[in-house]
Amino acid sequence: MHQNALASLLLGAGAGLVAAHPAPSWWKESKHHHGGFPSGPSASTSTAATSSYSSYSLASGSSYSSYSLASGSGVASPTLRGYAASSASGVAYSTGTGVYSYSASSVVSVAASTASAVAVASSTAVVSASSSNSTAAGATEGEVASVTASSSCTFTDLASAVAGKADCTDIVLSGIVVTAGETLDMTDLTDGTTVTFEGTTTFGYSEWDGPLISFSGTDITIQGADGHLINMGGEQWWDGEGSNGGVTKPKGFYAHDLTDSTITGLNIKNTPIQCFSINGASNLKVIDVTIDDSDGDVTDGGHNTDAFDVGSSTGVYISGAVVKNQDDCLAINSGTDISFTGGSCSGGHGLSIGSVGGRDDNIVENIYIADSTISNSENGVRIKTISGDTGTVKNVTYTGITLSNITDYGIVIEQDYENGSPTGTPTDGVPITDLTLSDITGSVASDAATYYILCASCSDWTVSGVDLTGGSASTDCEGTPTGVSLC
Numbered sequence: 001m002h003q004n005a006l007a008s009l010l011l012g013a014g015a016g017l018v019a020a021h022p023a024p025s026w027w028k029e030s031k032h033h034h035g036g037f038p039s040g041p042s043a044s045t046s047t048a049a050t051s052s053y054s055s056y057s058l059a060s061g062s063s064y065s066s067y068s069l070a071s072g073s074g075v076a077s078p079t080l081r082g083y084a085a086s087s088a089s090g091v092a093y094s095t096g097t098g099v100y101s102y103s104a105s106s107v108v109s110v111a112a113s114t115a116s117a118v119a120v121a122s123s124t125a126v127v128s129a130s131s132s133n134s135t136a137a138g139a140t141e142g143e144v145a146s147v148t149a150s151s152s153c154t155f156t157d158l159a160s161a162v163a164g165k166a167d168c169t170d171i172v173l174s175g176i177v178v179t180a181g182e183t184l185d186m187t188d189l190t191d192g193t194t195v196t197f198e199g200t201t202t203f204g205y206s207e208w209d210g211p212l213i214s215f216s217g218t219d220i221t222i223q224g225a226d227g228h229l230i231n232m233g234g235e236q237w238w239d240g241e242g243s244n245g246g247v248t249k250p251k252g253f254y255a256h257d258l259t260d261s262t263i264t265g266l267n268i269k270n271t272p273i274q275c276f277s278i279n280g281a282s283n284l285k286v287i288d289v290t291i292d293d294s295d296g297d298v299t300d301g302g303h304n305t306d307a308f309d310v311g312s313s314t315g316v317y318i319s320g321a322v323v324k325n326q327d328d329c330l331a332i333n334s335g336t337d338i339s340f341t342g343g344s345c346s347g348g349h350g351l352s353i354g355s356v357g358g359r360d361d362n363i364v365e366n367i368y369i370a371d372s373t374i375s376n377s378e379n380g381v382r383i384k385t386i387s388g389d390t391g392t393v394k395n396v397t398y399t400g401i402t403l404s405n406i407t408d409y410g411i412v413i414e415q416d417y418e419n420g421s422p423t424g425t426p427t428d429g430v431p432i433t434d435l436t437l438s439d440i441t442g443s444v445a446s447d448a449a450t451y452y453i454l455c456a457s458c459s460d461w462t463v464s465g466v467d468l469t470g471g472s473a474s475t476d477c478e479g480t481p482t483g484v485s486l487c
């Protein structure tokens, strides 16, 4: 029976007797003698509820006969014995000292104490009445007072997680091995759901577009338990060609249509290509996320491993990110009210806006990128817009940025991109206005350029405390706004 159906049966008093429900096939006494686990009832009898109790009658598979759980003001421990399970997903069982919650074949939690049982299932929680009342009609063994959409659901395999997610508001993804070619699909979660990655999450090899992980919902918290790792296994795909060629590689983590949500403390390793695609998000915080693709440098295989690609979002606040990769640490293609603060980027292409232009949404506005370091990267600060297209880059601040060992450009702003490459001829369709560059310091590699500006429409820039050493400013600068003398 589906948990919601069970819930409605148990919640409403007077709903009458429900037909016996067969026990899940795994419900065999012998499987469940874990330490401290009490022995089950010996063939208790099913009892009919009276009109004052709705009840749920549960039949067992082997040595258990049916058992009735009624709602109401009912009887709880110490005599609660039995289970309440949604479709093969769990069991509640008590002998008076507690209620044990099961997932498949193992104890996943022990909740509650005498006479205040809680319980059940990976997708169901049964809360017993607080007082014992063995005289309640229809309840010879026990009864429960209410069933709520799960307080806790721990999943250890992909299929159960995807099937059970809608009934859970506290999901634990424990050591999930994601089948090759499938998505760890956590889209359309119930409002207010928390999802915790626990243990190591791994992904099978398949040449496909992905994504490996996908989330959507409102008021969602996505977090990592201590010691967890989301290992995307990118080395299986890496061929040095990224998304430009070679084998088809899956995208990493879709954070699409997440509203009023938080992604925090995730530890991600070896993304095949791009990691986070943040799109259609509204008020999304991304806090203390680590993305380590540094193995891709050792093998020379990692390519286009952007850490955070942001598009068509309003209110995305990324803080404390630690990124080691081989492409943009941040790339904002469109969106408003986006910040990146307290981050550390290494190995990639820097903190970028763009390329802007040529999409459905080409507005980049109110961007705050601050207090971050960029090292061992091709670029530090970068804004690029697409040649011949239209759009807006407005009110962008880069402040408190420290660069070291930048191999191409310390600060590069150019309006000449086409098919992913610079053309050398800027166009004015995507003006870059109200740009603030302040307190950008550090050094570039000796053969790199500190500054390169190629503009056809750039105005109202405020530059202060920008002081990069090493290399030299590009001699090819063009269209630098009045009052700006970087090169």
Ligand SMILES: *[C@@H]1O[C@H](CO)[C@@H](O)[C@H](O)[C@H]1NC(C)=O
Pocket (backbone or CB within 6 Å): 073, 131, 132, 133, 134, 135, 136, 137
């Ligand atoms: C016990 O159940 C009976 C039958 O429903 C009810 O009349 C009585 O008030 C209950 N007692 C307590 C203490 O809940």
Ligand SMILES: *[C@@H]1O[C@H](CO)[C@@H](O)[C@H](O)[C@H]1NC(C)=O
Pocket (backbone or CB within 6 Å): 365, 366, 367, 368, 395, 397
């Ligand atoms: C400019 O962007 C900042 C975020 O960096 C925001 O706080 C501010 O309100 C914006 N200014 C305007 C005029 O919208």
Ligand SMILES: *[C@@H]1O[C@H](CO)[C@@H](O)[C@H](O)[C@H]1NC(C)=O
Pocket (backbone or CB within 6 Å): 347, 375, 376, 377, 378, 405, 407
């Ligand atoms: C500078 O960064 C490049 C990668 O962009 C790296 O290959 C090189 O080893 C770094 N040099 C130093 C001195 O760290």
